Amino acid sequence: MTKMIADSTIEQHNGERLDTLRADYTRLGEQLARRGIDIETVKDRVAGYGVAVPSWGVGTGGTRFARFPGQGEPRHIFDKLEDCSVIQQLTRATPTVSLHIPWDKVSDVAELRERGNALGLGFDAMNSNTFQDQPGQPLSYKYGSLSHSDAATRSQAVEHNIECIEIGKQLGSRALTVWIGDGSNFPGQSNFTRSFERYLEAMKQVYAALPDDWRVFTEHKMFEPAFYSTVVQDWGSNYLIAKELGPKAFCLVDLGHHAPNTNIEMIVARLIQFGKLGGFHFNDSKYGDDDLDTGSIDPYRLFLVFNELVDAEVRNAPGFEPAHMLDQSHNVTDPIESLMVSAMEVARAYAQALLVDRKALAGYQEANDALMGSETLKVAFRTDVEPILAMARVESGGAIAPVDCYRTAGYRTRVASERPAATAGGGGIV
Numbered sequence: 494m495t496k497m498i499a500d501s502t503i504e505q506h507n508g509e510r511l512d513t514l515r516a517d518y519t520r521l522g523e524q525l526a527r528r529g530i531d532i533e534t535v536k537d538r539v540a541g542y543g544v545a546v547p548s549w550g551v552g553t554g555g556t557r558f559a560r561f562p563g564q565g566e567p568r569h570i571f572d573k574l575e576d577c578s579v580i581q582q583l584t585r586a587t588p589t590v591s592l593h594i595p596w597d598k599v600s601d602v603a604e605l606r607e608r609g610n611a612l613g614l615g616f617d618a619m620n621s622n623t624f625q626d627q628p629g630q631p632l633s634y635k636y637g638s639l640s641h642s643d644a645a646t647r648s649q650a651v652e653h654n655i656e657c658i659e660i661g662k663q664l665g666s667r668a669l670t671v672w673i674g675d676g677s678n679f680p681g682q683s684n685f686t687r688s689f690e691r692y693l694e695a696m697k698q699v700y701a702a703l704p705d706d707w708r709v710f711t712e713h714k715m716f717e718p719a720f721y722s723t724v725v726q727d728w729g730s731n732y733l734i735a736k737e738l739g740p741k742a743f744c745l746v747d748l749g750h751h752a753p754n755t756n757i758e759m760i761v762a763r764l765i766q767f768g769k770l771g772g773f774h775f776n777d778s779k780y781g782d783d784d785l786d787t788g789s790i791d792p793y794r795l796f797l798v799f800n801e802l803v804d805a806e807v808r809n810a811p812g813f814e815p816a817h818m819l820d821q822s823h824n825v826t827d828p829i830e831s832l833m834v835s836a837m838e839v840a841r842a843y844a845q846a847l848l849v850d851r852k853a854l855a856g857y858q859e860a861n862d863a864l865m866g867s868e869t870l871k872v873a874f875r876t877d878v879e880p881i882l883a884m885a886r887v888e889s890g891g892a893i894a895p896v897d898c899y900r901t902a903g904y905r906t907r908v909a910s911e912r913p914a915a916t917a918g919g920g921g922i923v
């Protein structure tokens with residue numbers, strides 16, 4: 494296996510911190526035991542948890558005003574895979590990469606698969622792109638793609654999605670994520686009903702091309718790039734799509750794609766209840782689709798989402814198999830550092846949700862004890878689970894403090910000398 498960070502660097506890093514970690518872990522284990530929780534069980538479940546890294550996330554993002562490239566930016570998908578492998582090597586929480594076509598298109602897909610495998614990475618859901626025009630593309634998506642008024646443009650978008658499935662099949666992926674920028678900027682610009690009918694008809698063609706063991710995830714978003722209406726604007730429309738398409742179709746929840754203050758954890762619960770939660774694009778948001786680092790603004794909301802996920806996990810909710818992916822734009826940080834911290838934030842929310850006393854919570858809910866219901870969640874959320882996360886990392890070869898270890902290893906400086914300053918590449922804000 495190809496390793497971008499030397500084992501010796503990680504071993505030295507951990508060696509300097511292991512005694513402290515063991516003491517913290519033992520102390521937390523005693524505290525949890527008093528609450529009837531076995532720390533080893535929690536650690537094992539955290540160790541088995543993985544969130545996919547988006548290939549586009551390792552490049553510096555941007556806004557509609559500007560993009561300020563960082564040092565040593567990946568030039569192509571093979572560089573991106575190396576960066577993704579650093580995240581996985583140090584955090585052990587990101588075993589797969591989610592690719593984006595055409596940004597990650599290569600002439601030799603088998604080579605891409607081999608390179609990923611050599612770096613210890615698998616391939617998660619494929620992401621199609623009909624929200625931009627590509628060089629040489631015959632028909633424009635300026636006025637939409639899968640819902641376009643022109644049948645030939647819709648066909649072109651359908652064919653692109655089928656191409657993504659074909660590439661994914663060669664990589665060992667088993668899901669396609671579809672997000673469209675289709676919508677309108679003015680009342681009267683498009684007909685809500687006819688646009689949605691055209692979208693459904695096009696998606697049925699994409700669905701028909703799915704292999705038996707594949708799933709398709711549709712992603713809703715309330716606004717942007719269209720600012721008056723979008724064709725797939727909310728979870729209600731998304732649920733209708735999944736129902737219309739069939740059993741392999743599920744809804745994807747991007748945390749940033751809702752109005753401010755929307756109760757996202759409740760949307761998650763509804764989709765789980767009706768067997769249509771496909772997965773997540775994790776990020777955080779202050780105002781809109783800010784694509785900020787997961788857990789950087791509202792870690793309690795992230796915990797509440799995971800509280801619903803663990804609730805479904807422990808009661809074996811039918812059809813519950815959500816795909817977890819990060820989807821962020823890193824404008825002012827080193828993307829590798831942001832993605833490492835974000836992956837750990839997702840794992841932290843999972844660990845905290847595992848600590849919820851569900852029997853007590855159900856009792857308080859039955860008794861209408863609002864205060865203690867809330868406190869039961871807060872007790873889990875307030876628990877510092879860092880020793881559990883760090884121990885899970887160490888035991889699988891990762892680093893106790895991934896960002897420290899990454900900086901010590903000097904990876905960014907090294908690749909900056911190998912990779913000429915890049916200017917191309919999508920901002921990757923989807």
Ligand SMILES: [Mn+2]
Nearest residue numbers: 747774820923
């Ligand atoms: Mn997304």
